[in-house]
Every structure is written in structure tokens, then in C-alpha cells.
Amino acid sequence: MAQRRWRIEGSLSLAVLPFAGDATKLKVQVSSMFIINCPHCGPRDQVEFSYGGEAHRARPLHSEQMSDEEWAEFLFMRANTKGVFAERWNHAAGCRSWFNMLRNTATDEILAIYAIGADLPAEVGGQNPVTPCGEAPIGSGNDAAKIIKDVPLTDKNEAA
Amino acid sequence: MTRHYSFFNLLREGLRGHSGWEPAWRDAEPKPSYDAVIIGGGGHCLATAYYLAREHGMTNIAILEKGWIGGGNAGRNTTIIRSNYLYDESAAIYGHALKLWEGLGRELNYNIMMSHRGVLNLAHDDHEARQLKRRVEANRLNSIDSEYLDAKQVKEFCPAISISQDVRYPVIGATLQRRGGVNRHDAVVWGFARAASAMGVDIVQNCEVTGIRAEAGAVTGIDTNRGFIRTPKIASVVAGHSSVVARMVGLRLPIESHPLQALVSEPVKPVLNCVVMSNAVHAYCSQSDKGELVIGAGIDAYLSYTQRGGFDVIEHEIASLLELFPNFSRLRMMRQWGGIVDVCPDASPIISKTGVKGFYVNGGWGTGGWKATPGSGHAFADLVANDEPNGIAAPFAIERFVTGRLVAEHGAAAVAH
Ligand SMILES: Cc1cc2nc3c(=O)[nH]c(=O)nc-3n(C[C@H](O)[C@H](O)[C@H](O)COP(=O)(O)OP(=O)(O)OC[C@H]3O[C@@H](n4cnc5c(N)ncnc54)[C@H](O)[C@@H]3O)c2cc1C
Ligand SMILES: [Zn+2]
16 A cells, blocks of 8 residues: 555656646546546556547447458547547456456546546536647646646547 | 857857847748648648658648647657567668668757667567567567667666566566657657748648548648638648548548557656566556656546546556566656547558549658657658558558558557657
């Protein structure tokens, strides 16, 4: 336990200290990426989880009838969203079950955790970048382009 | 005003209190229209601008950078340069780049601190040794210098490496590319910027591209936070943001963006004379001219644009490094950072025209694009100027994901940097 606490604080100070002035104004949970609330086991360190990529992608049933373009679209093309993004995670070093997570990839803020197969949660908080390539207010190291503000979330996940 | 950098001018300026140096490049205001616009201000972007102006006479062009030039992966990478890739297509572009690196400092009249100190890729078991030997032979067929060293020769070349066979990952051999090495990332960016600016290229900073306008399937201009700019050609070279910018013209890419972290230690006296990479242990390390050890490893597994990454990855990185160099265990780490790398499924880049006329993509370089900077810019400039890929760029067209003709360097490229 002591070991884990040290680790989290260590990473936080790395990310936050240079921007301490900014950080006080923020609602963003900087530690969110390090603690994932497994629906079965509760909050656990992110190292226990493995990543399953974009969620809500079903393998086509009749791939033999698909064109090369359609197959490439399924196999290779990705939304790679900057902003609110639905993705799959697996609690690999715990209960080993899969679940979906809604996360803001511009800030790493976790917005919702829901079951595989369930619909995207309707109402979640979070902030999308104001401009498509805007940087997160903390931790990005890119001080010249920190332009995330409170804006309504419009597009959640184009792949959904 | 003094422009040329030389010993004589340094002496002269030294005697007059360095009052005559002019800024290395113009920090330009965006004009209402250009013949071509390059999105991004990293190494590949500036190289593209430089070769567009120099080789194709296109000087009425601009690069638009949302922050400052060199603030992206160009300023965050560990600058390992080598060209010993497995496949012919990769050998062509990385080999081309390495040849350009060799003369670049002189050509740009800018000291890019290019150091051909050699790159070692370690083998820790028989299977890996066989793989590496195969790569050496493939490299030689492509006229790329590459050799295989046994453990004793590794020790001779790089005395810091322990070749004790009594450890978990014994070093049983390594490939060596003597022409490989490192250089100074900022100097490359600034050198290209200075040379491009001198030819008339506008370098516009603090200018974020927020949208792209197209009519009848062809681009017409670009929206930025500093206004609209008309242009018939848009070249996107935005690394981690490739998918976001491509989406502005409705294009989807096979790219995922991940944090990649690096760290540097406190400076110490010279201890490591070359670049050392290990695939099995998964770490790499070199020593900067300042004396800091520059350390890197793999990406954070999840998609993110946060330019920081998780602490567990650093722990792995350091554990791997100490597996190779136990004697570094007392060093303190000074800085850690992350960049967002644009990873392609086959670990090869995309240099391509697109379905939208006048929109060109250069991205997907992932964790290992720095070494390609001049070659990438050179080939991409050719594509943007002529609207047709040359022999080096052609295999990297985006169509390969439909035809299946991938350039699958994932397994072949060693730690991929
Ligand atoms: C930690 C780390 C270590 C690495 N180590 C190595 C290595 O040892 N060897 C190697 O070969 N490669 C390495 N790489 C990879 C290499 O850095 C990249 O492949 C390469 O630098 C990418 O090209 P670039 O320089 O043009 O990108 P960048 O410097 O990232 O340029 C892209 C620019 O586009 C700008 N931009 C984005 N969106 C917009 C917009 N909408 N409007 C305007 N501008 C925009 C960004 O601000 C950025 O400056 C490493 C990368 C990282 C992160
Ligand atoms: Zn669990």
C-alpha cells in the first residue's frame, strides 16, 4: 500500500508542479488516469489494467462479402478522438473482466465506466477541447496552446 | 547585420559585443493566401518547407504552428538516428535520410551537433541473434552499413556494457551501425527554419489550424485562430494530431495517438560512448554532450493526447535500464516528459495524397520518425510540388491499408526508435 501511494504522488508532482498556478483553478482530476474504478473490484491502480482500444466496434458478420475498402475500414481505420472517447479496458491483474470506459483523451479525465454491450452513457461531465487540437490546461508541457475551457459536449465518439 | 555563421564572424561579433547578429528566422504574420500551407512546425514540417523552397522553387508558402516551432515531438525525442531497417522500402527512406543528415549541418550553415557515434542493438538469446543477423544481411543488400558483433567485440566497442553471461539477460552479441548516432533536435528545427525563412518561407507561430475548407473535392483554404488563409495545397505534418487534422476534411486514418515518455539523468562524466538499444529488455540509452543519460522505452498503452503518460511506464523504463546497466542505479533523474506519437498498425509512416485534391498527409511516424526528418521532408516536398509520389514515397501511400501491401516493420525495427 505504502508503495502504491508513493508512486501516485510521485507521478502527480511530476505532472502538476510546474503548473501549480493553473492547477488550483481546475476541475480536472489529474490522478484520474492512475486510478480506475473497476466495476467489480473498486478503485485500483491503472497498472493492473490492460487497454482494449476503441469501444463499440463489432466484428463484421459476413466479411467474405465485404470490399477491401470496408475491410480496411474495420481493420485499420480509427476515430483516434481528441476529447471524449469510448474505449475498452480489461482488469488483467484483477478480476480479468472487460468493461467500457468514457474518458477525455485531451485531459485523461475518466467520465464514466459502463458495461460491455451497454449504450453510451447519456449525461457525463467533462470538457472537450475548444479547438480541435487545443492542449490540456495542465501537464501538456505546451504552454503556448492551452485552450481547454468549459464547453458543452457535443460529439462524444464518432464511432459510436 | 551578420547572417552567416563562421569562425570569422564569431570572432568579429565577439569583438563588438555580439551586437550584429540578426534573428535566425522571421516570426511572420500570416498572409491572406499562399501557394501551399504546411500545418505543423516540427522537424518534418520545417524540412518539407525547406525542400519545397530549395528544390521546387516554392517560396510563397507558410508553415502554421499552433505553439512554437519544435515544441512537439521534435523537441521531445531522444534523437536516435539509424537506417538499419529490415524492408527495402524502409531502407530507402531511412537510408536517404541518413545520407542527408551527413551533409546537413554544412548545407544549412547551422551546427546540428550530428554525432555518428554508432548504434548498438543488443541480442540476448539465440533467436534474437539470428533475427539481428538476418537484418544485417538485409541491410547490406540495400548498401546500408551494418555489422554483427559478438559479445567480446561489443565490450570493445562499448566498455560500459557488461557481458557477464551470469545475468538474466546476458549480452551475446549486437548489431552495430557505425553511421548511426544522435544529433541536437532544437538545432535541426532552428537550422531548417533559418534556411527556409531566408528563402522567403513564412514561419507563423501561435497559429492553430481549426478547419479546412474544400469545394468540389479540392481544398480552397484553411481556418486558423488568426484568420482564414486561401491556398490550393495543404500539407499536414502534425504527428500526434494527424487524425484530428485529417478529420477536418472528413478523412479517417489508421493511426492511434499514444504518449511516449523519456527522461534524462543528472549530468555525469562520459560513460557511454554510443547509443545502446535492447529489444528484449526494452530500453535504450545514450549520453548527451552535456553528460546526461537520455533514456527511453515504449509507449503508454492507452490512447491519449496529454503529453505526459503514466508513472508505471517510467518505472518499467528504469527497471529495464538497470537490467542493462546496474551501475546507473545511483543516478538521479532530472526531467521526465512525454510526447504524443502517431502509431500506424505496420509501424511505417504515411506519406500520401488523399481523396481530397490538394490535401497531403505526412504522419504515422510513431516512435521513430526523428531519424527520417530530412528524408521525409525531401520526399514529401516532392509529392506536394508534383502531386505524384516519387519512388521513395510511393510505398507509403495510404492505399496500402486497402491493398494489404503493408510495410510491416513492427517486429523488424527493434525498439522502433
Ligand atoms: C519521447 C520520444 C522519444 C522519441 N525518440 C525518438 C528517437 O530516438 N529516434 C527517432 O527517430 N524518433 C524518435 N521519436 C519520434 C519523433 O520524435 C517523431 O516521429 C518526429 O519528431 C515527428 O515529426 P515532427 O518533428 O514533424 O513532429 P512534431 O514536432 O510533433 O510536429 C508536429 C507539430 O504540429 C503542431 N500541430 C498540431 N496540430 C496543429 C494544428 N491544428 N495547427 C497548427 N499546428 C499543429 C504541433 O504543435 C507540433 O509542433 C520520439 C518521440 C518521443 C515523443
Ligand atoms: Zn476488477
